[in-house]
Amino acid sequence: MTIRLLDDAVIGRIAAGEVIERPASIVKELVENSIDAGADSIEVRIENGGIDLIEVNDNGCGIRKDEVPVAFQRHATSKIRSFDDMQELVTLGFRGEALPSIAAVCDTVLETRSRDEEFGTRITLNDGQIVRQESIPRQPGTMITASKLFAQVPVRLKFLSAPTTEAAQVARIVTQYALSYPEIKFKYSSSGKTLLETTGDGSLTNAIVSVFGADSASNFLPLETYVSEDGKFAISGMVTSAAISRSTNKQISVFVNRRWTNMNRLVYAVELAYQGMLMTGRHPMAVINIQIDPELVDVNIHPSKNEVKFHDERYVFAALTKTVRATVAETSVPVSISTQGFAGFDMPKTEDHHYTEKPFIQPKTIIQSGPRYVQEDTKPVSFDEQEAVPKQAMQQLLPVLNVIGQYKTCYIIAEGPDSLYVIDQHAAHERVRFEQVMKEYKEHKCSSQPLLDPEILNLTPQQASYLTELIPTLQEVGFDISPFGEKDFAVRAIPAILIGRDWRQVFKDILDREGSKADDFIHRLMATVACHSAVRFGQKLNMDEMKELIRLLEKAEMPHTCPHGRPVMITIPEQRLLREFGRLG
Numbered sequence: 091m092t093i094r095l096l097d098d099a100v101i102g103r104i105a106a107g108e109v110i111e112r113p114a115s116i117v118k119e120l121v122e123n124s125i126d127a128g129a130d131s132i133e134v135r136i137e138n139g140g141i142d143l144i145e146v147n148d149n150g151c152g153i154r155k156d157e158v159p160v161a162f163q164r165h166a167t168s169k170i171r172s173f174d175d176m177q178e179l180v181t182l183g184f185r186g187e188a189l190p191s192i193a194a195v196c197d198t199v200l201e202t203r204s205r206d207e208e209f210g211t212r213i214t215l216n217d218g219q220i221v222r223q224e225s226i227p228r229q230p231g232t233m234i235t236a237s238k239l240f241a242q243v244p245v246r247l248k249f250l251s252a253p254t255t256e257a258a259q260v261a262r263i264v265t266q267y268a269l270s271y272p273e274i275k276f277k278y279s280s281s282g283k284t285l286l287e288t289t290g291d292g293s294l295t296n297a298i299v300s301v302f303g304a305d306s307a308s309n310f311l312p313l314e315t316y317v318s319e320d321g322k323f324a325i326s327g328m329v330t331s332a333a334i335s336r337s338t339n340k341q342i343s344v345f346v347n348r349r350w351t352n353m354n355r356l357v358y359a360v361e362l363a364y365q366g367m368l369m370t371g372r373h374p375m376a377v378i379n380i381q382i383d384p385e386l387v388d389v390n391i392h393p394s395k396n397e398v399k400f401h402d403e404r405y406v407f408a409a410l411t412k413t414v415r416a417t418v419a420e421t422s423v424p425v426s427i428s429t430q431g432f433a434g435f436d437m438p439k440t441e442d443h444h445y446t447e448k449p450f451i452q453p454k455t456i457i458q459s460g461p462r463y464v465q466e467d468t469k470p471v472s473f474d475e476q477e478a479v480p481k482q483a484m485q486q487l488l489p490v491l492n493v494i495g496q497y498k499t500c501y502i503i504a505e506g507p508d509s510l511y512v513i514d515q516h517a518a519h520e521r522v523r524f525e526q527v528m529k530e531y532k533e534h535k536c537s538s539q540p541l542l543d544p545e546i547l548n549l550t551p552q553q554a555s556y557l558t559e560l561i562p563t564l565q566e567v568g569f570d571i572s573p574f575g576e577k578d579f580a581v582r583a584i585p586a587i588l589i590g591r592d593w594r595q596v597f598k599d600i601l602d603r604e605g606s607k608a609d610d611f612i613h614r615l616m617a618t619v620a621c622h623s624a625v626r627f628g629q630k631l632n633m634d635e636m637k638e639l640i641r642l643l644e645k646a647e648m649p650h651t652c653p654h655g656r657p658v659m660i661t662i663p664e665q666r667l668l669r670e671f672g673r674l675g
Contacts, residue, residue, distance in 0.1 A: 110191050110192060110194075110195055112140075112250055112251075112256060112259060113136065113139060113140025113141060113144055113239060113250075113256050113259070113260055114140070114256070114259040114260045114262065114263045116140070116144050116192055116196070116236055116239070117134055117136075117140065117144060117146065117260050117263050117264065118263045119188035119189075119191075119192065120144075120146035120188070120192075120234055121134065121146060121263065121264065121267050122182035122188075122267075123182075123188060123189075123232075124146060124148035124150055124232070125182055125267065125271060125274065126150075126182055127148060127150025127151045127152070127231075127232065128150050128151050129148035129149050129150035129231065129274065130149065130273065130274050130275065130290060131148065131149045131274065131275045131277075131290065132146065132147070132148045132274060132275070132276050132277070133145075133146070133147045133148075133276075133277045133278075133279075134146050134260070134264050134276070134277070134278045134279070135147075135278075135279045135280075136257060136260055136279070136280050136281070137280075137281055138253045138281065139250075139251075139252070139253030139254060139255070139256030139257040139260070139280075140239065140256055140257065140260050141239050141240075141247075141250065141253060141256065142237060142238070142239075143235065143236070143237050144196075144235070144236045144237075144239070144260075145233065145234070145235045145236075146233070146234050147231070147232075147233040148231050148232055148233070149229070149230065149231040150230075150231050150232060151204060151205060151230070151231075152202045152203045152204040152205060152207075152210075152230050152231055152232055153200075153202040153204060153211070153232060154204045154206075154207065155204075155207060155209075155211045155225075158200065158202060158211050158213050158223070159213065159220060159223065161189050161200075162189050162190050162193050162213075162215060162218075162220070163190060164187060164190045182348075182349055189234075190218065192234075192236055193215045193218045194217075194218040194242075195239060195240050195242065195243055195246070196236035196237060196238060196239050196240075196241075197215070197216055197236070197237045197238050197241070198214070198215045198234065198235070198236050198237075199212065199213070199214050199215075199234070199235045200212070200213050200215075200232065200233070200234050200235075201226060201228055201232070201233045201234075202228075202231070202232040202233070203228050203229065203230050203231065204230065205230045209225045209226065209227060209228075210225070210226050210227065210228035211223065211224070211225060211226065212224050212225075212226045217242055252559060254555050254556060254558055254559035255555075255556065255559070257280045257281075257552075257555040258551075258552040258553075258555040258556045259552070260278075260280070261278060261280070261285060261286065261550070261551035261552035261554075261555055262340075262552045263350075264276060264278040264286060264551065265278075265286060265301045265550065265551055265552065266343055266345075266350040267350065268286065268288045268297055268300065268301060269294070269297050269298065269301060269343055269345075269377045270343075270345045270348045270349075270350060270379065271348065272288070272290070272291070272292050272293055272294045272296065272297035273290060273291070273292040274288075274290050275287075275288055275289065275290025276288045276290070278551055280551075280555060283554075283576045283577070284576050285551035285554050285555065285576060285577045286300060286301065286551040286577075287300065288300040288301075294327070294328060294377065295307065295310070295328070298310055298328065298377060301550055301551075302341070302375065302550055303548040303549070303550070304548070305548070306330075306334065306375065309330045309331055309333055309334040309375075310328040310329065310330055310375070310377075311328060311329055311330070311331055311417055311418070312327075312328050312417075313325065313326055313327050313328060313329060313378070313413055313414065313417050314413070314416065314417060316409060316412075316413040318409075322382065322383035322386060323380075323381070323382050323383070323386070323405075323406070323409070324380075324381040324382075325378065325379070325380055325381075325409060325410060325413045326378070326379055326381070327376065327377045327378035327379050328376070328377050328378075329360070329363075329374060329375070329376040329377075329378070329414055329417060329418060330374050330375040330376065331418060332364060332367040332368055332374070332418060334374075334375065335368050335369070335372035335373060335374060336372065336373050336374075336375060336598060336599075336602055337371070337372065337373070337598065337599040337602045338373060338602040339357050339361060339373040340602060341373070341374075341375040341376070341602075342357045342360050342361070342373065342374065342375065342376045343376065343377050343378070344356040344357060344360065344376070344378050344379075344380065344410075345378065345379045345380065346379075346380045346382065346387060346389075346398050347379075347380070347381060347382060347384070347387070348379055349389065349398070351397060351398055352397070353397055353398070355403075355407065356380075356407070356410065359406075359407040359408075359410040359411045359414075360374065360376050360378065360410065360411070360414055361373060361374065362411045363410075363411045363412075363413075363414035363415035363418060364414075364415075364418060367418060367419075374418075376414070378410070378414070380406065380410070382400070382406070385401075386400065386401040386402070387399065387400055387401065488506075488643060488644045488646075488649050489506050489507050489644075490506075490507075490644065491504040491505065491506050491511055491640050491644065492504060492505040492506075493505075493633065493636045493637050493640055495633075495636075496515075496630070496631055496636060497512070498628075499628050499629060499630045499631075500514070500515065500516075500627050500628055501513060501514060501515065502515050502518070502631070502636050502639070502640065504640060506661070508663065508664045508665075509661040509662060509663045509664060510661065510662040510664075510667065511659050511660075511661055512659060512660050512661075512662070513640070513643070513658060513659040514627070514652075514656075514657070514658055514659065515625055515627065515629070515631065515636075515639065516624055516625060516626055516627035517651075517652035517656055517657070517658045518639060518640075518643045518649075518652075518658050518659070519624035519625040519639055519642075520617075520620050520621050520624040520652045520653060520654075521620075521643065521646055521648065521649060521651070521652050521653065521658055522624075522639070522642045522643055522646055523587070523619075523620035523621075523623050523624050524616055524617055524620035524652070524653040525646055525647060525648075526587075526620075527567070527585075527587060527616050527619055527620055528616050531566065531567055531612070531616065534566070536566065536567045536568040536585060537568060537585070537586040537587075538568040538569070538570060538583045538584070538585060538586060539568075539583060539584055539585070539586045539588075539589050540570070540582060540583045541581065541582060541583060541584065544574075544580045544581060544582045545580070545581045545594075546574055546578055546579070546580055546581075547571075547578065547579045547580075547581060547594075547597060548577070548578055549577050549578070549579065549601065550577075551577060553577075553601040554576075554577035554579075556601055557571075557579060557601060558573070560600070563612065563615065564615075567585055567615060567616070567619065568583065568584060568585030568586065568587075569581065569583065569584055569585065570582040570583035570584075581597075585619060587619060587623045588619065588622060588623055592622060593622070595622060596618055596619060596622050599618050599622075600614070600615060600618055613653065616653070617653035617654055620653060621653075621654075625639070643658070
């Protein structure tokens with residue numbers, strides 16, 4: 091084949107793929123440009139999840155008329171002049187790739203006016219090429235409109251998620267920078283609804299209230315600012331006490347020099363500070379800014395600029411964990427486990443705890459598990475894997491078990507025909523509940539219980555975007571929910587199985603997992619409902635209650651695993667017991 095140069099349009103679209111992955115990528119780049127331009131007011135508006143329209147309007151310094159065409163040339167930037175400037179970088183942008191990448195995959199219109207010019211400029215680009223430039227009257231600042239995303243790159247368009255999911259991703263970007271820059275007034279609208287509006291008064295507390303709501307904000311604690319001896323490193327922000335937790339770590343925001351970084355290692359450093367204070371599977375909320383000398387950090391790692399590299403990572407991570415731990419430890423109390431009895435599996439309202447304590451038996455030497463769990467470190471079975479296995483192959487009914495008693499109010503000890511069974515009571519009841527609600531769902535028999543008074547849910551912008559898509563599915567399982575304002579929703583009925591439980595936590599756990607595929611979401615929803623209605627790990631049961639639970643488990647189609655894939659039981663064969671006690675030759 092003949093070697094030849096690609097034309098500019100093809101080069102632009104290929105290069106744009108590194109920077110623009112979805113509508114949220116465009117919003118991120120444009121918001122960062124607005125911040126770098128010194129704006130104290132930024133408005134973001136999208137339509138159809140950003141696929142049809144993205145508009146970012148600011149009151150920053152604007153762009154001079156003669157520089158507007160240059161701004162759309164690749165690697166044109168006002169942020170740096172040479173590579174040495176990277177050592178003193180104080181802006182969010184620096185690569186000069188955002189505007190040409192956006193113009194390569196969208197129809198783009200830019201309106202701008204610098205503060206020292208009388209008139210503004212409007213420039214229109216199609217397929218990355220300038221088709222019109224004209225003078226217009228407007229206020230100082232810049233507004234960029236991007237429409238028909240990926241119309242010229244259909245292969246990329248096919249991989250976008252549903253508009254509501256894309257809108258939730260855009261909301262996540264806007265809320266991150268609203269938290270990082272509380273002195274800037276942010277307004278975010280999706281399909282005509284205003285989902286976020288911050289005060290811009292410089293108060294981090296007020297920004298947290300705008301993003302997470304007053305209830306969650308009341309649990310945030312200010313960090314005692316950490317400053318290194320040389321003054322080149324500091325940590326500040328706010329974190330939640332151990333009294334509040336979420337099912338994912340998406341509410342942990344860590345900024346480096348006010349740049350949002352999506353780095354798992356930094357998130358882990360924060361979570362490590364809560365070790366022993368939160369139950370396994372629960373995560374804190376945090377808004378933390380790491381201020382560090384630009385010479386000690388490299389932000390030129392990836393075109394998306396969401397990762398950084400520290401000169402001394404161990405020091406940064408250790409200081410972050412220590413700072414958060416010092417604040418949380420002063421206000422935290424040991425986690426208590428309810429030991430109150432219950433009748434007919436009607437539990438008091440307590441938050442769900444996913445324990446992963448190792449059993450008192452050495453698993454790898456004496457456990458003989460069910461057919462899908464050979465030893466303790468076997469990988470849990472995912473929902474997709476469960477669906478891929480024929481039902482008759484998965485169904486492994488239990489033998490009739492004789493309940494002996496309860497160990498540490500967590501495990502049920504039972505006797506089988508030729509083995510001793512140790513059963514995780516929460517996982518067992520979770521499996522039973524899951525199969526019950528799945529059967530009701532498939533038969534369209536999910537019962538609903540009206541609330542005496544409607545409950546109003548105040549959600550974050552991304553949660554509101556996601557919940558709008560879920561309303562029909564939630565109604566099928568027994569929820570009666572409808573919009574009540576811009577980002578508020580009224581709940582008028584809940585599934586009957588959740589009466590007396592913390593159904594609000596069910597909603598939080600559901601909304602923390604935005605972006606799940608439809609079939610996977612149904613499983614996750616049912617698993618969440620089952621989890622919150624099941625007997626708790628650490629709850630005292632009487633003999634009749636234990637027997638009832640075991641009888642129900644014996645009838646389950648998949649009694650060996652809970653709906654999250656964890657093992658329900660371990661077995662100790664009689665022959666193994668005889669051998670351990672020296673009764674076999």
